[in-house]
Amino acid sequence: MLSEHYENTILGFNYLSLLKGLISLHDNSSTLIIQDEEVSFNNKWCRQIGYLERETLKLLGQQYSIEPLINIDNYLKEQNTVLNLNETMIELCSSPYANLKELARKLPESFASFYREKFETIESDYFDVQFINFLDTLSLKGLNHYGSQEFSKIFNDEVPELVSHGMKSFSHYLESNTMVSKQLHYLLQVMFQSVFSPGKDNFESNYLYISAISPRYEIDYLSLQDDLLYEYRNAGGDIKQTKVEEWGVVDNRLEYILLNSIDGIIHLGNFYYFDYVRDGFPFDHLYDAVSYRSINIECQLDHDYIDLFKNKRIVFGRDSRIGTDFPHWEMQFNASGKLVASYSYADYEGTKPSFYYPHALEDLFNSLIKLLPGLAKADFLSRVKLSQGDDIWHEYPAARKQQLRPFSKFKTQDFYQSSKKKKVSGMIHCGPLRSKSLGLYSYILDVFPLSAR
Numbered sequence: 001m002l003s004e005h006y007e008n009t010i011l012g013f014n015y016l017s018l019l020k021g022l023i024s025l026h027d028n029s030s031t032l033i034i035q036d037e038e039v040s041f042n043n044k045w046c047r048q049i050g051y052l053e054r055e056t057l058k059l060l061g062q063q064y065s066i067e068p069l070i071n072i073d074n075y076l077k078e079q080n081t082v083l084n085l086n087e088t089m090i091e092l093c094s095s096p097y098a099n100l101k102e103l104a105r106k107l108p109e110s111f112a113s114f115y116r117e118k119f120e121t122i123e124s125d126y127f128d129v130q131f132i133n134f135l136d137t138l139s140l141k142g143l144n145h146y147g148s149q150e151f152s153k154i155f156n157d158e159v160p161e162l163v164s165h166g167m168k169s170f171s172h173y174l175e176s177n178t179m180v181s182k183q184l185h186y187l188l189q190v191m192f193q194s195v196f197s198p199g200k201d202n203f204e205s206n207y208l209y210i211s212a213i214s215p216r217y218e219i220d221y222l223s224l225q226d227d228l229l230y231e232y233r234n235a236g237g238d239i240k241q242t243k244v245e246e247w248g249v250v251d252n253r254l255e256y257i258l259l260n261s262i263d264g265i266i267h268l269g270n271f272y273y274f275d276y277v278r279d280g281f282p283f284d285h286l287y288d289a290v291s292y293r294s295i296n297i298e299c300q301l302d303h304d305y306i307d308l309f310k311n312k313r314i315v316f317g318r319d320s321r322i323g324t325d326f327p328h329w330e331m332q333f334n335a336s337g338k339l340v341a342s343y344s345y346a347d348y349e350g351t352k353p354s355f356y357y358p359h360a361l362e363d364l365f366n367s368l369i370k371l372l373p374g375l376a377k378a379d380f381l382s383r384v385k386l387s388q389g390d391d392i393w394h395e396y397p398a399a400r401k402q403q404l405r406p407f408s409k410f411k412t413q414d415f416y417q418s419s420k421k422k423k424v425s426g427m428i429h430c431g432p433l434r435s436k437s438l439g440l441y442s443y444i445l446d447v448f449p450l451s452a453r
Contacts, residue, residue, distance in 0.1 A: 252425060
């Protein structure tokens with residue numbers, strides 16, 4: 001049986017909610033995690049991370065003595081990223097210098113002159129070491145100064161000259177507002193963040209630059225979850241597979257929940273929600289954002305060229321699709337050659353993913369045959385399986401961009417009663433919206449603050 005009261009109750013089961021539970025137990029707070037199969041938080045945004053996020057998670061592990069995070073490299077696999085901007089294919093690898101060179105070659109209007117003037121005579125290994133050292137410093141200082149103006153200085157002003165040259169050129173290119181730069185800006189946002197906007201911000205541009213040229217990794221999140229769960233249970237945390245049947249809001253505070261189990265009513269201290277706001281959820285946000293969801297597409301394929309693309313993240317965008325209801329899609333081939341793809345669509349009221357299955361299949365196949373020439377469409381259609389995907393993004397108007405900075409007063413953690421639009425205290429949102437414009441990096445710093453802060 002569960003206790004009748006917990007200081008911290010968490011709804012949602014994933015490696016991030018388990019991390020929240022472990023930190024709660026480290027602070028000597030009684031903790032319950034509710035595992036509801038309908039509450040999912042498995043976006044690619046938090047399964048595919050960069051070097052900065054990797055090092056920040058390691059430091060958190062050291063701070064709270066969480067072995068799986070200290071040894072997070074055991075769960076990571078390096079992953080190349082392939083960007084398709086119309087007919088231009090850009091492949092980014094684990095070398096920051098090689099990635100700069102690739103961008104300069106494929107997008108000459110962005111980095112070509114900068115590359116020739118600043119980098120052609122620099123040894124690639126030297127730049128890579130300087131860049132990685134900067135990220136090591138940023139991860140350490142960011143963890144200790146998040147939420148202060150010192151954090152802004154670290155991220156924008158205290159950048160080594162060799163690294164800052166590229167940052168400034170990249171930011172200037174995004175500001176040029178050509179169709180290709182707009183397209184690149186959009187794709188980098190949806191790859192590394194769960195929010196996007198046509199607006200530009202130097203803070204975000206620096207993060208996108210870092211994320212684009214850094215080493216990238218895919219997380220074996222199931223193994224990481226298993227090992228974090230073992231640590232959580234050993235530390236005395238409770239977990240229950242059930243659903244919340246009733247929400248007890250008293251005087252605008254969430255005081256208790258009624259579980260669909262013999263445990264009945266659980267009285268609450270703080271309640272943390274690790275998911276996006278789903279249909280039927282009795283609480284809401286007050287944000288002027290348009291949601292984009294995803295369609296999951298899987299298909300076992302046979303083709304001689306598949307080995308060239310295995311374990312790479314391949315993202316497609318067209319300039320004609322920016323601002324439309326179907327702005328991008330991506331795919332990956334696993335070790336056995338199975339295609340797993342995600343197709344984005346605007347999630348308007350009354351929308352069902354099945355409405356867009358034909359549209360998704362047409363776009364995906366047209367992209368596939370550029371990678372796998374000669375692929376038979378009939379063969380593809382006969383094997384393909386489609387379902388609702390886990391990914392979600394929120395589009396904000398350009399004027400909101402400054403408020404998406406990680407330390408702005410724009411509070412993405414608040415919930416409101418849907419019927420009364422009154423804030424519900426004691427209830428904290430920890431879903432994708434908390435990422436703001438620095439992706440998983442600012443999410444980690446925001447949701448898992450150090451005890452000393």
